[in-house]
Every structure is written in C-alpha cells, then in structure tokens.
Amino acid sequence: VSFRIVVNDTSRDAMLNLLALKNVFVKQLPNMPRAYVSRLVFDRKHESLALMKSGATPVGSGSAAAGGETVMGGCCYRPFKEQKFAEVAFLAISQTEQVRGYGTRLMAQVKERAKRCGLTHLLTCADNNAVAYFKKQGFSKKITLPFELWQGRIKDYEGVLLMECKLHPQVDYLN
Ligand code: ACO
Structure with missing residues (x-):
C-alpha cells in the first residue's frame, strides 16, 4: 500500500482518485448526503490523503482509481493555514480493509502532513461510533484551540462530537 496526497x-x-475516494466515503458514511461529500472532496480548499493499493483486488473491496491502483480509503481535510489547524471532514477505510491498522497509519500520515505544513491542531x-477510534489516535473532546480561531469554520451538527488532536513539531508521526 502507499499513501498519496x-x-x-x-x-x-x-479526478479519478478523488472520484474513487468519494465513492469510499459515500459507502462508509451512509448518513452523509452524497452531494455534500462530493462537494467537499472536489473543493479546492480541501485536500485528501488516499490509501492506495496496487494490483487486482476483489470486487467490493475498494474503488478503482488511476493507473490500475485501487483507493482503499482516505481522509479529506481542510487546512486553515492562518489559524494553524485543519478540519478532518471525512475519514474512511473500505469495509474489507478495516481493523487491519490502515486507519491508524492513515491518521499518522495526516498528522505528519499537517505538522509539516506548520499546523498545530487537527x-x-x-461520528459517535468513531469516537473510540479517534481517542486511540490521540484525539480528545477537550478543545484547547482558542474558540475564536475555529468558531464559524467547523461544521458542528447533531450526533457528532467535536474532538481535537494537538500536533507537536518535534514528533515524527511516521516513526
Ligand atoms: N469503534 C471502536 N473502535 C474502533 C473503531 C470503531 N468504529 N474502528 C476502529 N477501532 C479501533 C480498532 O479496534 C483499533 O484498536 P486497537 O488499536 O486497540 O487494535 C484502532 O481503533 C485502530 O484501528 P485501525 O485498524 O487502524 O482502524 P481502521 O483501519 O479500521 O479504520 C475507521 C478506522 C476509519 C474508523 C474505519 O473503521 C472506518 O472507515 N469506519 C467507517 C467510517 C467511519 O466511521 N469513519 C469516521 C467517521 S467520522 C469522520 O469522518 C470525521
């Protein structure tokens, strides 16, 4: 597997990779309106980290992308450079690849990327059923980023918990 921004x-x-990633999100996040997922994934203020697998894969295990590769999951986020944080909008791993450690590796890549961009918080x-996963990735419901920096920028809605992960410039998240 490899990770690609x-x-x-x-x-x-x-376009092919984003389309494939959008399909994974739509499948794995059934409560999210399809049009909303598309809009954010293709929005140029957002960027994505995609988990790619090369070679043939069984039907239903991912979404065909460019160059004979398959997108097995990914994370779409919006960096707010001035406020030094990124909002993780969508994160998912294809059903057949879940609970194999890819979600953890993906988040490590997102953290390292954000850190190298000079961001200090994610x-x-x-989703309520993903809170345990985020806690294991170092997220907490305690928000330390000053309210005025994220107020009006984060789309908070019912059935979700706002969580934060602080990034440390001296930590190598890939090691
Ligand atoms: N509930 C509780 N624990 C979980 C869950 C869950 N839903 N998912 C993973 N974990 C745990 C694993 O058991 C593992 O624990 P361990 O380290 O003690 O063994 C740990 O979290 C990491 O597991 P990974 O194998 O690295 O995670 P995975 O590859 O399965 O990816 C993910 C996790 C992305 C949540 C995946 O299960 C998924 O795509 N779920 C469906 C979509 C979803 O809920 N996405 C998040 C929505 S919120 C948002 O997008 C902002």
Whole structure:
C-alpha cells in the first residue's frame, strides 16, 4: 500500500482518485448526503490523503482509481493555514480493509502532513461510533484551540462530537 496526497488540480489522475475516494466515503458514511461529500472532496480548499493499493483486488473491496491502483480509503481535510489547524471532514477505510491498522497509519500520515505544513491542531466532528477510534489516535473532546480561531469554520451538527488532536513539531508521526 502507499499513501498519496491528492488535490483537485483538474488533472485526470487527481479526478479519478478523488472520484474513487468519494465513492469510499459515500459507502462508509451512509448518513452523509452524497452531494455534500462530493462537494467537499472536489473543493479546492480541501485536500485528501488516499490509501492506495496496487494490483487486482476483489470486487467490493475498494474503488478503482488511476493507473490500475485501487483507493482503499482516505481522509479529506481542510487546512486553515492562518489559524494553524485543519478540519478532518471525512475519514474512511473500505469495509474489507478495516481493523487491519490502515486507519491508524492513515491518521499518522495526516498528522505528519499537517505538522509539516506548520499546523498545530487537527479538529474533527467525530461520528459517535468513531469516537473510540479517534481517542486511540490521540484525539480528545477537550478543545484547547482558542474558540475564536475555529468558531464559524467547523461544521458542528447533531450526533457528532467535536474532538481535537494537538500536533507537536518535534514528533515524527511516521516513526
Ligand atoms: N469503534 C471502536 N473502535 C474502533 C473503531 C470503531 N468504529 N474502528 C476502529 N477501532 C479501533 C480498532 O479496534 C483499533 O484498536 P486497537 O488499536 O486497540 O487494535 C484502532 O481503533 C485502530 O484501528 P485501525 O485498524 O487502524 O482502524 P481502521 O483501519 O479500521 O479504520 C475507521 C478506522 C476509519 C474508523 C474505519 O473503521 C472506518 O472507515 N469506519 C467507517 C467510517 C467511519 O466511521 N469513519 C469516521 C467517521 S467520522 C469522520 O469522518 C470525521
């Protein structure tokens, strides 16, 4: 497997990878309106980290993408550079690949990427059934980022818990 940062630069590869990732999100996050998922995944203020697998994969285990690879999952987030945080909008691993450690590796990649971009916090609105996963990734419901920095920027809604993960510049999240 490999991890790839994908942004909507209108290239064919990026479009195919984002389309595949959108399909994984739509399948794994059935409560999210399809149009809303599409809008954010293709939005140019967002970027995504995709989990890619090469070679043939069984039907239903992912979403075909560019270059004969399959998108097995990923994370779509929006960096707020000035406020030094990113909002994790969607995160999912294909059904057949869950609970194999990919979700943990994916989050480590997101943290390292955010840290290298100079960000200090990740925020997310965690689905109730994903709260345990986020806690294991170092997220907490205690929000230390000053309210005025995220107020109006985070889409909080019912059935979710706002959670935060503080990033440390001296930590290598990939080791
Ligand atoms: N509830 C409780 N614990 C969980 C859950 C869960 N839903 N999912 C994973 N875990 C635990 C695992 O058991 C594991 O624990 P361990 O370290 O003690 O063994 C740990 O979290 C990490 O597991 P991974 O194998 O690294 O995680 P996985 O590859 O399964 O990915 C993910 C986790 C992304 C939540 C995946 O299960 C998934 O896609 N679920 C459906 C979509 C979803 O709920 N996404 C998050 C919605 S919130 C949002 O998008 C902002």
